[in-house]
Amino acid sequence: xxMKPAFPSMRRRTLLQGIAAIGALQVASPFIIKARADDPxxxxxxxxxxxxxxxxxxxxxxxxxxxxxxxNAKGGILGRQAQMLVEDSTSGDVGTxxxxxxxxxxxxxxxxxxxxxxxxxxxxxGQTTNELKKLLIVTGGHxxxxxxxxxxxxxxRVCNTTAMETGAIASSLVKNIGKKWYYITADYAxxxxxQSGFENAAGKLGGEKLGADLTPLGxxxxxxxxxxxxxxxxxxxxFNLAGDDMVNALKQAVQFGLNSKxxxxxxxxxxxxxxxxxxxxxxxxxxxxxxxxxxxxxxxDDFVAGIKKKTGKVPxxxxxxGYVAAWTCALAANQEKTLDxxxxxxxxxxxxxxxxxxxxxxxxxxxxxxxxxxxxxxVGEAQASGAVDEDLFKxxxxxxxxxxxxxxxxxxxxxxxPA
Amino acid sequence: xxxxxLFNIFxxxxxxxxxxxxxxxxxxxxxxxxxxxxxxxGFLALGGYFAYELMRHxxxxxxxxxxxxxxxxxxxxxxxxxxIRRIYGRDPLYGLLLTFGLAFVLQDATRYFWTAQSVPYQIxxxxxxxxxxxxxxxxxxxxxxxxxxxxxxxxxxxxLNRTRLGMRIRAGTLxxxxxxxxxxxxxxxxxxxxxLGIFLAGLAGVLAAGMLGLQPTIGDSLIMPSFVAIIVGGLxxxxxxxxxxLLIGVASGITTVVFPSATEAVMYVMMGLVLLLRxxxxxxxxxxxx
Numbered sequence: 001x002x003m004k005p006a007f008p009s010m011r012r013r014t015l016l017q018g019i020a021a022i023g024a025l026q027v028a029s030p031f032i033i034k035a036r037a038d039d040p041x042x043x044x045x046x047x048x049x050x051x052x053x054x055x056x057x058x059x060x061x062x063x064x065x066x067x068x069x070x071x072n073a074k075g076g077i078l079g080r081q082a083q084m085l086v087e088d089s090t091s092g093d094v095g096t097x098x099x100x101x102x103x104x105x106x107x108x109x110x111x112x113x114x115x116x117x118x119x120x121x122x123x124x125x126g127q128t129t130n131e132l133k134k135l136l137i138v139t140g141g142h143x144x145x146x147x148x149x150x151x152x153x154x155x156x157r158v159c160n161t162t163a164m165e166t167g168a169i170a171s172s173l174v175k176n177i178g179k180k181w182y183y184i185t186a187d188y189a190x191x192x193x194x195q196s197g198f199e200n201a202a203g204k205l206g207g208e209k210l211g212a213d214l215t216p217l218g219x220x221x222x223x224x225x226x227x228x229x230x231x232x233x234x235x236x237x238x239f240n241l242a243g244d245d246m247v248n249a250l251k252q253a254v255q256f257g258l259n260s261k262x263x264x265x266x267x268x269x270x271x272x273x274x275x276x277x278x279x280x281x282x283x284x285x286x287x288x289x290x291x292x293x294x295x296x297x298x299x300x301d302d303f304v305a306g307i308k309k310k311t312g313k314v315p316x317x318x319x320x321x322g323y324v325a326a327w328t329c330a331l332a333a334n335q336e337k338t339l340d341x342x343x344x345x346x347x348x349x350x351x352x353x354x355x356x357x358x359x360x361x362x363x364x365x366x367x368x369x370x371x372x373x374x375x376x377x378x379v380g381e382a383q384a385s386g387a388v389d390e391d392l393f394k395x396x397x398x399x400x401x402x403x404x405x406x407x408x409x410x411x412x413x414x415x416x417x418p419a
Numbered sequence: 420x421x422x423x424x425l426f427n428i429f430x431x432x433x434x435x436x437x438x439x440x441x442x443x444x445x446x447x448x449x450x451x452x453x454x455x456x457x458x459x460x461g462f463l464a465l466g467g468y469f470a471y472e473l474m475r476h477x478x479x480x481x482x483x484x485x486x487x488x489x490x491x492x493x494x495x496x497x498x499x500x501x502x503i504r505r506i507y508g509r510d511p512l513y514g515l516l517l518t519f520g521l522a523f524v525l526q527d528a529t530r531y532f533w534t535a536q537s538v539p540y541q542i543x544x545x546x547x548x549x550x551x552x553x554x555x556x557x558x559x560x561x562x563x564x565x566x567x568x569x570x571x572x573x574x575x576x577x578x579l580n581r582t583r584l585g586m587r588i589r590a591g592t593l594x595x596x597x598x599x600x601x602x603x604x605x606x607x608x609x610x611x612x613x614x615l616g617i618f619l620a621g622l623a624g625v626l627a628a629g630m631l632g633l634q635p636t637i638g639d640s641l642i643m644p645s646f647v648a649i650i651v652g653g654l655x656x657x658x659x660x661x662x663x664x665l666l667i668g669v670a671s672g673i674t675t676v677v678f679p680s681a682t683e684a685v686m687y688v689m690m691g692l693v694l695l696l697r698x699x700x701x702x703x704x705x706x707x708x709x
Contacts, residue, residue, distance in 0.1 A: 050526070051636055054535035187680050213679035220631050220640045221434050223556055224675035224682065227426045230555065247537045247632030255630070256555045257548055276537025276632050280547070 040083035044104030051091025063322030119143035151413035166197030167404035178235025183212035279384035370413035427672035435668020444619030460638020461525025466624025488621030495617025653703020
């Protein structure tokens with residue numbers, strides 16, 4: 001059997017001449033070099049746009065896009081326009097998230113990567129971007145390991161660690177509600193570390209664990225778990241859940257009237273979940289990581305008005321995560337006048353967000369030790385409705401992140417820099 | 420412990436009845452048309468969203484409960500006429516691919532119109548609270564759901580056993596060629612049967628949205644238990660589907676007491692066991708599963 005050449009009409013010499021000509025053009029022609037300088041700086045955004053975490057991922061996307069618009073309006077990055085390429089990581093398939101991130105870096109030549117809501121994906125993205133030496137700003141994956149034992153020189157995180165979240169609310173639960181706790185926990189990295197954070201905090205405060213159930217991600221029917229929790233007669237049932245799981249669990253707990261038997265609480269609540277609940281189910285004590293109504297915070301009103309104008313809705317903590325993540329890259333690159341990931345990572349250690357990006361008290365700063373952004377956490381209660389539309393959370397205390405962050409040297413993070 | 424198990428068995432029956440409602444619609448379509456409708460969850464979500472929109476536009480819950488599934492059924496008629504009809508008689512893979520794609524289209528459509536975020540779906544106040552403090556999981560709404568499932572199941576069995584349409588559907592399930600040779604308009608029969616199955620999906624959607632968060636993915640996690648219910652109960656048997664739904668609901672409930680993180684896995688273990696020990700399913704007919 002004879003093998004025909006793929007391009008029978010093209011001679012080898014012609015092909016070689018063509019390749020040489022293209023090579024020469026790359027070196028010789030100034031207009032091509034100019035075109036490269038005009039190429040946009042690319043952000044690769046890899047977050048869940050479908051599945052359980054789609055609403056959260058979409059709001060992170062919205063915040064990042066809003067930041068990109070602002071960055072471009074203020075002159076871009078190194079004089080070039082910024083552009084964001086978006087990939088759906090799915091809500092639960094880590095393999096897909098890694099594959100999309102590789103594509104963003106290797107095929108689309110993205111300079112920065114932003115994502116991911118899912119903690120397991122945030123960890124996987126950390127490893128992938130580390131291997132490919134790109135800066136990753138973790139928007140919303142909370143598990144401690146991201147800036148703990150699995151930290152990397154190139155990974156910075158905007159949202160809080162689960163230990164910070166549990167530390168922010170644990171003492172208030174013990175003091176105001178009771179010491180006997182029952183956990184309903186999402187069965188993956190995020191839920192596990194939230195529960196372990198509560199258990200550690202409870203240990204120090206004299207709290208007691210009456211029981212705990214691990215629920216698969218995407219659970220719809222929480223009734224059997226609630227039956228178990230009720231049988232244990234706790235003071236508080238703690239929901240270590242997120243996304244649609246949180247909506248389903250709270251809705252069912254309230255329909256069962258369990259809120260009159262014990263308190264409902266958790267270390268992380270989202271405005272997205274509260275908006276999806278009927279008013280009677282907007283209850284419980286929680287931590288939110290950023291809130292659109294704060295007193296005396298510079299530039300906050302402009303941000304809220306801008307997002308509202310764009311979407312018709314107020315920004316959530318997720319919107320802020322995406323916003324901060326994109327601005328972090330732009331600020332560092334413009335300050336250092338480079339896109340080199342190592343130089344940018346060095347510059348971000350101890351980097352303080354400017355007030356127009358921080359939008360919260362306590363001067364959010366990336367800790368040099370583990371690259372965790374340490375700012376403020378908002379402890380309070382969900383409410384059916386507030387003084388104005390979409391005011392579904394009553395902030396009772398603003399906790400400084402530095403007061404609940406692990407003491408220096410105890411995060412478990414050892415940064416190893418490339419030679 | 421005994422009380423806990425009894426509570427969970429009873430609760431499992433409630434949940435299982437709901438799985439059965441969705442599985443019955445799937446089963447109807449599968450039996451007559453040979454199509455495994457992966458888009459069933461998408462129609463379920465649409466049922467919930469249509470009801471949500473109707474209530475936002477001044478309709479009460481009770482009207483929405485009837486109108487929304489009917490609208491979804493009409494959409495089912497159109498989908499069958501334009502898409503599903505083209506794959507009858509072909510390799511089952513065509514049906515799988517078509518409905519799998521359709522599921523994504525429906526989910527993206529709901530996401531486009533209503534966003535990815537859950538919407539606050541309210542149920543009538545009269546159904547919103549538990550009936551007793553001790554049996555707190557027996558809420559008015561859950562009992563109402565059981566009543567609706569019972570009415571739907573009885574209605575479906577009456578249609579299938581007492582009406583000419585039902586007789587033709589059952590006959591078609593056994594031998595469609597002969598039914599066609601006897602002069603029955605098989606195209607119309609499949610069209611109506613598909614819409615009937617989709618009506619049940621829409622009804623399940625309206626009911627589910629009152630209990631769960633209404634988001635575009637609401638059908639995703641409900642469709643797998645429904646398939647499992649069909650396989651456990653037996654292909655071709657509607658009573659089997661009902662039994663399968665109830666069994667997996669109870670199994671999940673009991674597993675929560677002893678091994679909570681396996682509540683979802685247990686139904687697949689059950690399915691595996693049934694396929695190994697009695698491949699046709701508990702009440703299935705010999706030779707349906709090949």
